[in-house]
Structure formats: structure tokens, C-alpha cells
Amino acid sequence: MRALRILLIVAVVLGGLFVAADRIAVGLAEDEAAEKIKNTQGLSGDPEVSIKGFPFLTQVASQHLDEVEVTLDGARAGAGGQEIRVGRMSAELHDVEIGSDFSSATAERATGSAHISYADLSKASRDGVTVGYGGRDQAGKSQVKVTAKLQLPLLGQTFRRSVVSTVSVVDGDTIRLRAESVPGSEVPGLEKVVREQIDFDRKLIGMPQGIELDKVVATPDGVDIAVTGSQVRLAG
Template structure:
């Protein structure tokens, strides 16, 4: 015969189990609300920083599409309270700036800011600085805008075997020729792109010393230092590399404001 228990003994256990389940559900709801609040706060901060980045770009007489900003690190709210953010990524498109009257276009400029300091009051009021310990940027300069800075009619640039490929029409001793060759590109001490044309040749070039001298003179004429526009966030160019879609520029800076106080 099964042992019987007084009816009242089972009821407290059921009540305790219901209470425990209710508490778990409440905790899950609170956790969910905190996650939602965290993500909402991220969105607010990203929009605030994007607005200030746009102001910074405009201050440097440059133009760009509205920036995309992503604040990394979870949870976000603890970073807000601390006033220090692990990493902020900024994606700028269609950046245009002027160098000696010519427009230089960077289709893409990606900026990665690390260890960013921004107080809660700065984000809320829009006053104050957002300062990063380190900022790294990678952008691509279109070959069309780079060729325009050289100011040689018909000159086209591209990438060939990791080097800068040069193609241009020239008139040598009355002959209309197309010259082709490559150029080495490095960063000059003043931050400009140092372009040094080598291995330049032209099919049908007259086998005369004067013809070769004229070709060498053309190569020398486009072997110059090309100034670049000031990049946002005080970025200093460290490396340039020809790529199929343009000249890739790598830059960095330390202890700089992502935005300046208004």
C-alpha cells in the first residue's frame, strides 16, 4: 500500500517551486531589458560620435558621406560609466579633399581608434573632446585623382605586379608613341607620395640617343613627390602600396581627438 502524506505537505513545495520559476523569469526579463538598454545606448553613442566626426571632416575643408560608426566592447554601459572605450571603428566613404586646386578622392577611408576616452557628459551634451590613444587608418586613393595631380594629358595609372603601372601618350621626334613602364612609390619625409618612374619604354621608339634622352626626360618629369591632402584625425601617412582599385594609404596617429570641441 502506497504511503500517504497529509494533503498540506505538498502545497508548500509547489508554492516554493512556483516562486522559484517566477524569480527566474523576472531575472531573465531584467537581463533582457539591460541588454536592450545596452544596445540602445550604443546606438545613441554611435550617432553622437558620427555627428562629431562629420564636423571634424568639414573643419579640414574635406567632404565625405555620412560616417558609419561602430563602438565595440560588451557590455557598453560599463564603458560609458568608465568613460573609456576599447575600440571605435569609423568608416568614411567618398572622401574628397583639395591639393593645390585638384581634388583627391578616397573612395574608402577606414579608421580604427583604440582606447578612446569620452566622458558621459561629452556624449550627452556634445561638448568636450573624444580622444583616442591610437588611431590607425587605411584608405585608397583613386588612380584618376592621382594622375590628375601629375598634370600630364593622357596619363593613366594602375597596378602591375605590385608596382605602379604608367601609360601615357608622348610625341618624340614627331612620332606619336605610347610609353609604358612602372614606378616605385614610397612615403617622402614630408608625408607626400614619392613617385619614381623606372623601366619606361615605348614601342617604335627611334633607335637614337636623342629619342632615349627625351623618353628619360619624360620619366624624370613625372618622378616627383605628390602632396596628399590632410587626412582626418591628424593621421600621418606611413606606407603606400599600389593595389588594383587604387593606391592604398596606411596612416596612424597617437593621442589625438576624434573630434574637437565646438
């Protein structure tokens, strides 16, 4: 019995040491992965990386991670010569194949979300244009309100107007704002002039290879963007 008790004590101690070593290793790996992602993607902020699953050391040995969560606040994404500040971006990466020393990392699939405030979206718009929440239409579709100082050379007038616009995703990498209707559309050629000032597309560049915008929804405090991806390359 005494030998059995000693064996059990040794097993508990070794198990505790293994768990401690595993947690230390995963912490170091998360820091290393965050640095690799920041450098590879040219990010302005420091990402937070959380490696799921236990034990971690066996996942490293197989060079396969079950799930990795990446979160970044205050990222800046290029958009047609301008930058859009993304307030918060998070992604869950599944079945991640890693190289030695985390020199490369590719996720088989990914899901996530991002949020852009109206203030930051307005900064990425044309001069004098502000974007805000426009509620929902009769079908329940979310809308935004675009307010602009319209310049109408044909009429020699300048005036400020607000229009209700829809927000959508185009080609998996572009956010589009388009007015449902515009003032003065009954005047030939005027609608085109107005739309050139209030409608716009903003293509997000610099996203990890394999990530695409899935859909965007206007909310009272900004636009929420769902993202998906396959064979998402994070580093290497």
C-alpha cells in the same frame, strides 16, 4: 521555489531591458559620433561608426571606449591644391577617451587602410597623365605605369610615352610616384624636363590629427594605403 522562479523571471526581464537600453544607447551614440566626426574633419561623405564592446553604458560612464571602428566611402582628401577621391577608408581606434556628449574624442592608437583607384589617382595627376598598374619588378616590389604626353621644347617634339614608376610614402603624409628610368635620359638636361611631367608628389591634407600614412602598395585595381596613428584626435 515559487519565489525563486519569480526572482529569476524578474532578473531575466531586467537583464533584457538593460541589453535593449544598452543597444539603443550605443546606436544613438554612433549616430552622434558620426556627425561630430563629419563636422570636425569637414568630410564630404557620411562616416559609419561602430562602437565595440559590451556593455556600452559602463564605457560611457567611465568616458573610455575600448574600440571604435570608423568607415567612410567616397571621401575626398586635399592634395596640393587638388582633391583625391579615396574610394574607401577604414580605421580601428583603440582606447578612445571621450568628452561629455561626444564633444571630444581622442584615440590612443589607430590602425587602418584606404584605397585610391587609378582613375582617381590619374585625375589628381598633371593634365594628360594617366596612372595604371605596372605589375611587380624582379624583387617583387609593386609598380605603377605612368603614361603621359611629353612635351620637349628643347627638341621641338611632343610624343606619348609610358614609364614604370614606383609608388611610395614620404614624410607620413605624401604619396610619391617616381619613374625608374625615363626616355631620353642620355641627352643632357632632358631627364629633368621629362621628370617634371611624369614624377609627382601628392600630399594628403585634412586627415585627422595624429594619423600618418605608413606604406602604399600598388594592386591591379588601385593603390592600397596602410595608415597608423597615436593620440588621434577625431573631434573637439
